[in-house]
């Protein structure tokens with residue numbers, strides 16, 4: 520049986536970016552996906568995702584400084600438009616809360632932004648917020664073409680010698696110097712494994728004895744089982760969004776013309792999990808992208824790929840550790 524340098528499990532944006540990074544670094548890499556590709560059962564499908572530096576946490580604003588040129592490089596290499604700059608408004612009703620935190624994060628990273636008050640919002644954008652509202656305009660914010668970006672990463676991975684097997688579900692694995700993966704297609708072996716299982720991460724990791732409280736939710740809605748997502752009633756969420764648009768953006772049509780469902784995987788602190796298992800450093804976990812992981816995928820792929828290759832990261836990964844939720848894991 521041939522031994523891969525790395526097997527990445529999960530062909531969402533995080534697994535695909537990780538597999539691409541490994542292949543471009545000369546690693547013999549296999550990417551496994553349980554569903555037929557492309558699919559809309561996880562978190563990475565659909566038309567667009569926002570891209571921005573306007574974060575409340577300085578670490579993510581800082582990581583975006585590396586992510587932007589990586590997205591641009593992918594665009595240039597493939598001649599594919601993946602992002603469109605529109606500017607993004609981070610708005611809040613209390614100057615001391617969210618908006619102030621975004622401002623601090625951008626200031627501490629020396630980034631450009633413009634501050635606006637509720638009158639500016641009204642005069643410039645026809646937005647009717649409360650009188651004490653304020654906003655930060657992040658001029659580099661915009662949209663990423665998510666479906667195209669996912670496909671582009673997978674195409675480039677194959678172009679660099681990577682192999683994708685869809686309809687291949689990982690059932691279990693045996694840790695060791697060479698890790699053995701058991702799937703519906705039979706066993707595969709590799710020197711390192713990256714698990715990017717999206718909403719299925721918590722369940723699989725629990726089977727490995729790694730306990731952490733991953734919540735799968737419809738935005739901030741009910742906890743769901745990713746295999747039973749279509750049985751959740753969500754008309755209330757559409758109603759809340761429509762009413763917000765009606766109140767705040769009087770120039771827009773409040774009812775959505777298209778409704779698409781997608782699921783988030785949230786950690787309690789909304790930070791990612793980017794770590795190797797304490798007792799098995801060749802088993803790497805990328806999980807809990809908490810509704811904001813798409814734009815950071817190039818950097819996430821680099822971090823996870825470097826962990827798999829045993830290379831040091833340029834980022835302080837302590838806040839992404841897997842054992843921050845529970846210090847006692849059996850692996």
Ligand SMILES: Cc1cc2nc3c(=O)[nH]c(=O)nc-3n(C[C@H](O)[C@H](O)[C@H](O)COP(=O)(O)OP(=O)(O)OC[C@H]3O[C@@H](n4cnc5c(N)ncnc54)[C@H](O)[C@@H]3O)c2cc1C
Nearest residue numbers: 529531532533553561562563569689717781808812813814
């Ligand atoms: C509605 C919505 C809006 C969002 N908006 C933004 C935004 O504006 N900006 C932003 O940056 N981010 C945004 N996000 C978040 C971002 O899309 C996610 O963080 C990101 O897509 C997570 O990717 P992933 O690869 O971790 O998960 P997924 O895309 O779910 O991929 C995981 C993959 O693993 C596979 N898998 C699971 N278990 C197994 C197994 N046992 N064997 C084989 N394969 C398996 C699954 O089938 C799936 O394909 C949004 C998310 C949603 C849902």
